[in-house]
Amino acid sequence: MTENFVLYSNIAVYSAMAIYTIAFIMFTLDLSRRSANVGATAEVGATIRVGQLASAGSTDLLERVDSSATAPAAKGPRYLRAAFALTAFGWALHVGAVFFRGFAAGRVPWANMFEFTLTATAIIVGVFLLVQVWQDLRFLGSFVVGFSLIALGVGTTNFYVDVVPLPPALQSAWLVIHVFVASLGTGFFALGAALSVVQLLQARRAAGKAVGLKFLDTLPAADKLENLAYRLIVVGFVFWTFTLIAGAVWAERAWGRYWGWDTKEVWTFIIWTIFAGYIHARATRGWRGSRSAWLAIIGFGAVVFNFTIVNLFFKGLHAYSGL
Amino acid sequence: MTDSSRPSDHFDSSAARKGDDRVVQPKLGPIGYLRFFWRQLTSMKTALFLLLLLAIAAIPGSLVPQVSSDPNGVIQFKANNPTLAPILETFQVFTTYSSVWFSAIYLLLFVSLIGCVIPRTRHHFDALRARPPKTPANLQRLEGFTTRSSPAAAEAAIAVGQQLLKRQGYRTELYTINGSPTVSAERGYLRETGNLVFHSALIGVLIAVGLGGGFGYTGQRVVVEGYALSNSLASYDSFNPGRFFTDAALEPYSIGLDSFVPTYDDDLTSSSLGQVLDYTANVTSTLGGGEPQKATIKVNEPLAIAGTSVYLLGNGYAPVVTVRDSDGNTVFSQPTAFLPQDANLFSLGIIKIPDGLKQQIGIRALFYPTAVLTNLGTLASSYPDLVNPELTMEVYTGDLGLDNGRGTNAYALDTDSLTQIAGRTADSPTIKLGLGDSIDLPNGLGSIELTAIPRFVSLDVHHDPAQVWVLIFAILVLAGLVTSLFIPRRRMWITAVTAADGSVGLEYAGLARGDDPGLNAAVSEIAGKHVDQLGLKVES
Ligand code: HEM
Numbered sequence: 001m002t003e004n005f006v007l008y009s010n011i012a013v014y015s016a017m018a019i020y021t022i023a024f025i026m027f028t029l030d031l032s033r034r035s036a037n038v039g040a041t042a043e044v045g046a047t048i049r050v051g052q053l054a055s056a057g058s059t060d061l062l063e064r065v066d067s068s069a070t071a072p073a074a075k076g077p078r079y080l081r082a083a084f085a086l087t088a089f090g091w092a093l094h095v096g097a098v099f100f101r102g103f104a105a106g107r108v109p110w111a112n113m114f115e116f117t118l119t120a121t122a123i124i125v126g127v128f129l130l131v132q133v134w135q136d137l138r139f140l141g142s143f144v145v146g147f148s149l150i151a152l153g154v155g156t157t158n159f160y161v162d163v164v165p166l167p168p169a170l171q172s173a174w175l176v177i178h179v180f181v182a183s184l185g186t187g188f189f190a191l192g193a194a195l196s197v198v199q200l201l202q203a204r205r206a207a208g209k210a211v212g213l214k215f216l217d218t219l220p221a222a223d224k225l226e227n228l229a230y231r232l233i234v235v236g237f238v239f240w241t242f243t244l245i246a247g248a249v250w251a252e253r254a255w256g257r258y259w260g261w262d263t264k265e266v267w268t269f270i271i272w273t274i275f276a277g278y279i280h281a282r283a284t285r286g287w288r289g290s291r292s293a294w295l296a297i298i299g300f301g302a303v304v305f306n307f308t309i310v311n312l313f314f315k316g317l318h319a320y321s322g323l
Numbered sequence: 324m325t326d327s328s329r330p331s332d333h334f335d336s337s338a339a340r341k342g343d344d345r346v347v348q349p350k351l352g353p354i355g356y357l358r359f360f361w362r363q364l365t366s367m368k369t370a371l372f373l374l375l376l377l378a379i380a381a382i383p384g385s386l387v388p389q390v391s392s393d394p395n396g397v398i399q400f401k402a403n404n405p406t407l408a409p410i411l412e413t414f415q416v417f418t419t420y421s422s423v424w425f426s427a428i429y430l431l432l433f434v435s436l437i438g439c440v441i442p443r444t445r446h447h448f449d450a451l452r453a454r455p456p457k458t459p460a461n462l463q464r465l466e467g468f469t470t471r472s473s474p475a476a477a478e479a480a481i482a483v484g485q486q487l488l489k490r491q492g493y494r495t496e497l498y499t500i501n502g503s504p505t506v507s508a509e510r511g512y513l514r515e516t517g518n519l520v521f522h523s524a525l526i527g528v529l530i531a532v533g534l535g536g537g538f539g540y541t542g543q544r545v546v547v548e549g550y551a552l553s554n555s556l557a558s559y560d561s562f563n564p565g566r567f568f569t570d571a572a573l574e575p576y577s578i579g580l581d582s583f584v585p586t587y588d589d590d591l592t593s594s595s596l597g598q599v600l601d602y603t604a605n606v607t608s609t610l611g612g613g614e615p616q617k618a619t620i621k622v623n624e625p626l627a628i629a630g631t632s633v634y635l636l637g638n639g640y641a642p643v644v645t646v647r648d649s650d651g652n653t654v655f656s657q658p659t660a661f662l663p664q665d666a667n668l669f670s671l672g673i674i675k676i677p678d679g680l681k682q683q684i685g686i687r688a689l690f691y692p693t694a695v696l697t698n699l700g701t702l703a704s705s706y707p708d709l710v711n712p713e714l715t716m717e718v719y720t721g722d723l724g725l726d727n728g729r730g731t732n733a734y735a736l737d738t739d740s741l742t743q744i745a746g747r748t749a750d751s752p753t754i755k756l757g758l759g760d761s762i763d764l765p766n767g768l769g770s771i772e773l774t775a776i777p778r779f780v781s782l783d784v785h786h787d788p789a790q791v792w793v794l795i796f797a798i799l800v801l802a803g804l805v806t807s808l809f810i811p812r813r814r815m816w817i818t819a820v821t822a823a824d825g826s827v828g829l830e831y832a833g834l835a836r837g838d839d840p841g842l843n844a845a846v847s848e849i850a851g852k853h854v855d856q857l858g859l860k861v862e863s
Contacts, residue, residue, distance in 0.1 A: 164595035165588055168602050168622035231840070234808045241804055245797045253623045256541075256634035256783040258793065259532075260392050261420045266385040273378040280371045287371065295375075314385060 005104035006163055012097035013118060013156060019090035020149050026083030027141035033079055035214035084138050087145055088129055094122045105163045110179045111170055113311060117155030120183040120307075121148040127187030135228060139219055143194040174250035182243040186303055188236030189275075193300035195229035196293035203290050226293065230282055233296055237275045244272055263314040267306040274299040364431070365438035373432040380428050384419030387411060391418070433529055440522045447515050455496045455509040458816045465816075465832035467846030471854045473827040477819035480829060481506050484817040484853050491849070493815060505818035514836075517806025520799055527796035535789030537565040540572060542784045547641040547658045548777040551579035554631070554784065572786065574611075574629035581605045581617075583638055583778040587707055597667055597706045604635050604780050620782075630786060637781035639663040639670055640690055642714055645761075646676055648769040654679025660779045661690050662734060667704040668692050673736045674716075675723050680768050682720040684744075685736045689715045692776075709758075714773050716754040717746030718764065744768075811839045815849060829853065 098119050101109035110119045128144040131137055166175075201213060202222040220228070247268060252258040259265060278299060281292035351359055363369060388396030397417050401408040415422035462468055473480045481504040485495045493508035542559035544552045552558055554576045586601040604620040608628055618626050625632040641658035648654050654676065661670035674686040693706035694713035702713065721741035744765045745751040751765040761772035814834040821827050831853075833846045 162594045165598055165600050167599055171601075172623040174623075238801070238805055238808065241801055245801060248797070249794070252790070253625065256625065256632070256636060256785050258790065261384060261389060262392055263385045266381050270378045270381050270385075273374055273381070277371055277374040277378065280367060280374060284367045284371050286368075310385070 002104045002163060005100045009097045009100035009104060010156075012093045012100060013152065016090045016094035016097060017149060017152050017156075019086055019093065020145050020152075023083045023086035023090060024142060024145045024149060026079050026086060027138075027145060030077055030079035030083060031139070031142060031215045033077060034218040080138055080141075083141055083145075084132075087125065087141060090145075091122070091125050091129060094118075094125065098122050101163070107166055108176050108179075110183070111166055111175065112159075112161055112164075114155050114159040114161050116179065116183075116307075117151050117159060120186060121151050121155075123180075123183040124148055124187040124190050127184065128191060131191060131232070137191065137195070137228070139198075139215075140191060140194045143197070144190065147190065169254045172250060172253065174246060174253070178243060178246040178250055181239050181246065185236045185239030185243055188232045188239065189296075189300045189303055192229045192233035192236060193297050195225050195232065196296040199225035199229060199293045200290055200297075203293075222289070226289065229293070229296055233275065233278060233299075237272075237279065240268075240272055240275065244268055263310055264306070267302065267310050271299060271302045271306060274302055361438060364435050370432070370435050370439065373428060373435060377428050377432060380425050381419070383416050384425075387416050387419075389417060389419060391420070429529075433526060436522055436526060440519060440526070443515075444519050444523075447512075447519060450515070451512055455494055455507040455814065457498050458500050458505040458507045458818060459832075460500055462816060462818060462830045462832040465834055467843040468830070468832040469847055469850050470831070471829045471850050473819060473829045473854070473857055475827070475857045477821045477827050478504050480819045480827060480853075480857055481817060483856055484819075484829075484849075487849065487853055487856060488815060488817075500818065503818050503820045505816060508815045508817075509813070510815075511810050511812030514807050514810045514812040517803045517808075517810065519803070521803030521807055524796045524799035524803055528793055528800065531789040531792035531796055535565075535787040535793065537567045538572070538789070539785070539787040540564045540568050541786070543636075543781060544784070545641075545660045545779050545781050546578070546580045547660065547779040548580050548582055550658075551577045552782055552784075553577040554629070559784075574631070576608060576610045576629050578626070578628070578633060578782070579607045579609075579615075580780060581607055583780050585638065585707070585778075589708075599707070602635060602638060604782075620780075630788070632785050634783040634785065635780055636783050637663075639668060639779055640692065641777055641779040642672065642688075642690055642773060643775040643777065644674055644686075644688075644714075645772040645774045646680070646684075646764075646769060647772075648680055649767055651770075652679075654769070656774065658775075658777055658779070659688075661688070665704070666707065668707040669704040673734055675725065675733075675736070677723050677725045682766075682768065683723045683725075684764075684768065685719045685721075685723050685738070685741060687717045687719070687736055687738070687746075691715075709776060712758050712773075712776055714756045716756070716771070717749075718744050718754065719746075720744050720766075720768075811841060811845075812836045813839065813842060813845065815846065817849070817853065 098109050101115060101118060105111070105115075110116045125144060125148050128137070128140065198216075198219060199222045201216055202219065202225060205213075205216055206222060219225070247265065248258040251260065251262075251265070274295060278292055278295040281287035281295055388400050390397050400417075401412075411417060415424070419425055459465065475483070481497065485497065485506045485508075488495050488506060488508040491510070493510040494512075495506050495508045498505050498507055540563060542554075542562040544559050546552050554573050556562060556570065556573065582605045584603045584605065585599060586603075588595045588598045588600055590596060602622055606618050606620060606626065607615045608618055608626065609615045610629055620626045620633060620635045622635055625634045627633075639661055640663075641660045643656065643658045645656040646654050655674075659672050659674050661672035663670045668690075669692075670690045672688045672690060674688060675683075676685075677683045689702070691702050691704040691711075691713045692708060693704050693710040694702050695705045695711075697703050702715065719736070719738055719741035723741075724737065743749040746753050749765070754762055754764075754771065756762060756771070756773040758773055758776060761770055763770050812835065816830075816832050818830045819827055820830060829850070831846050831850045833842050835842045
């Protein structure tokens with residue numbers, strides 16, 4: 001039975017990867033088509049700064065976000081729609097792979113690096129799909145699907161391990177909560193970082209520096225992207241804060257102390273601090289805009305670093321890569 | 324609004340204070356300098372700088388082993404990097420998180436934080452008591468501006484509007500602007516409250532962590548089946564008291580290990596054969612002079628007793644070796660905890676017998692719970708349980724140095740000044756014993772027997788009186804964070820303008836601080852509800 005489930009899971013994940021690959025190509029084609037069609041599409045989402053309002057002795061800066069741009073566009077370029085539909089389909093298979101892995105193991109499927117890669121990418125793509133309800137961010141498809149494809153590729157070829165039982169230290173409800181919420185946070189940080197990258201490109205373009213990416217004309221302006229990134233990242237930050245606390249509670253149960261500066265704890269803390277810095281940067285004169293965008297990108301870089309390099313090469317108590 | 328309570332360089336704050344620091348600079352006295360320094364320290368830029376610095380400062384400690392979490396790693400690192408290690412040592416990199424420079428950064432950050440939170444708290448209290456500000460004369464310029472016509476008279480419509488806003492959690496105030504009645508409303512004070520709770524709770528976490536470390540203690544003890552740990556200084560193998568620890572903090576109790584039961588994956592076809600599925604320590608605890616109580620300790624389930632937690636952190640075998648002299652008198656018979664070397668519990672042990680035999684003997688022993696012969700002709704353990712236990716021993720004679728303190732490390736045997744009498748370099752071969760086997764020692768010293776193979780566990784006892792406070796503050800951190808990030812701080816206005824023809828027009832608008840994507844929708848919702856209610860009013 002277990003072998004069957006493992007087999008289904010693996011078939012599902014490889015199929016999902018194949019479909020993601022096509023989706024990735026379509027997303028990229030869409031961006032290049034946009035470059036060709038620039039001018040046909042109006043720029044969406046201009047942020048209108050409504051002057052400074054003198055009230056109660058202080059000034060407020062108002063940001064009016066064009067509401068028409070916040071509604072998810074039901075339609076869109078053909079490639080984009082196809083890419084999005086394929087992503088959703090690939091995701092269904094991907095989620096199936098996660099569930100079958102869980103059935104095979106008889107527990108949550110995130111107890112070693114392969115399983116964690118499998119599940120975390122499913123959550124990242126899931127966040128990407130769901131966020132569209134709130135805001136049309138399909139233009140990030142290349143980034144999100146590309147990122148997940150690379151992660152799945154490395155995961156299935158380099159991290160793959162058979163289903164094995166949980167070591168006693170992982171036998172805890174906190175495994176379920178802590179890791180799941182960390183993955184959710186990662187999903188939001190990923191989107192935030194992607195938006196920040198586009199924001200930096202837009203800012204360069206607006207500053208008159210030649211960026212040979214015409215599709216940028218069809219994307220929201222830097223201000224708007226910054227606000228969107230901020231809103232996603234603060235959600236990620238709340239999840240990350242929870243992850244940190246839950247991790248400490250779990251460490252107290254399993255290792256006898258809630259905080260011991262284990263390498264993984266250190267990096268979780270570093271990431272948390274970077275994003276706390278990001279939030280402050282957004283409220284600090286001279287740090288809004290590109291500088292805070294860089295912090296968002298560095299923060300997400302640290303998340304990826306924490307999962308790859310720290311897991312594989314740093315010594316510590318979190319020796320659960322299964323490799 | 325709250326902006327005046329923000330740090331002077333807060334992005335959204337009024338620009339009025341921007342130049343302060345620079346303007347006063349030339350004529351600074353000592354107090355002036357202090358004030359200048361204080362203002363710099365509590366500014367948003369400094370907070371940001373210190374936060375990022377803290378993130379960077381935390382990195383070295385993750386690259387280099389730390390004394391606190393990996394003392395053996397530190398020793399090894401020093402051996403491997405003889406030139407680099409002293410430099411790192413100077414900069415306290417092996418103790419990064421208690422180093423002067425790391426502490427300096429976070430202490431500065433927290434001083435900055437306190438300097439930031441106190442004035443903001445004061446301002447926030449003022450804001451909480453202040454009336455919502457006058458309605459702007461010109462609502463058209465504002466967010467979500469919308470109009471409706473009112474079925475009711477101006478004053479009545481505004482009274483209904485005020486009730487509606489109140490019910491939605493707004494604080495309201497009535498004004499008359501250019502002869503038109505208007506209600507001014509504000510809500511979301513919780514946003515700033517949450518922010519202040521968040522930052523204050525961070526301070527709380529730091530203080531609770533510090534106090535807990537200061538008044539608490541941790542102790543480690545290896546306990547063999549059939550033996551007990553007692554919560555007293557003499558009983559621990561190692562003990563780390565906090566700075567303010569006194570012996571009085573040790574509540575007297577004992578924990579006896581009745582049995583330790585590991586469960587291993589015994590499915591021969593499985594790739595995880597031998598993997599641990601579960602560890603259970605069955606113990607009997609006795610508190611003070613009270614009744615003994617049975618309990619279990621598992622890896623994720625510590626035992627709570629007398630304000631301490633007792634954790635199951637390690638385990639292994641503690642073979643009981645019985646040594647008899649040439650006349651058959653027992654001179655040594657006790658368990659020795661062996662250090663596990665791999666997942667199949669191949670273990671290493673040192674046995675020292677200074678008294679009772681003609682010569683002192685020291686034994687370096689290897690233990691294989693399930694001994695198998697490898698292709699290389701050496702022994703290995705292929706399974707962690709006792710299927711085919713085998714103990715091999717190299718025996719040395721000479722001065723063990725127990726009197727002069729040289730040999731005090733129970734887990735090491737300094738063989739430099741000893742003579743091997745059984746083993747690879749001796750005339751007699753390495754001694755091999757199965758369970759119950761006995762064999763004569765060389766040189767007519769006597770005999771040695773593997774009598775029993777109990778297990779041991781290593782127990783960690785922790786006492787941290789402030790731990791629960793750390794958790795409470797951590798939860799407040801999270802609650803404050805969510806409140807401050809997701810509760811919108813808004814103002815809302817309704818003005819009723821009576822036209823020349825006597826008809827009454829209602830104007831609605833809002834204002835947000837910072838990001839508030841839902842404001843437009845909130846204004847039109849208020850307008851819709853208001854008109855609905857007015858309609859009902861007029862009909863009834
Ligand atoms: C231990 C160091 C600190 C950490 C970890 C930290 C973290 C955070 C976080 C996560 C937020 C966003 C959540 C919220 O609004 O409550 C925030 C906001 C804020 N912090 Fe801090 N903070 C620290 C120190 C400081 C200091 C020293 C100041 C004063 C200069 C400060 C001033 C502020 C302000 C004004 C905001 C609101 C920003 C906004 O309007 O978006 N913080 N901080």
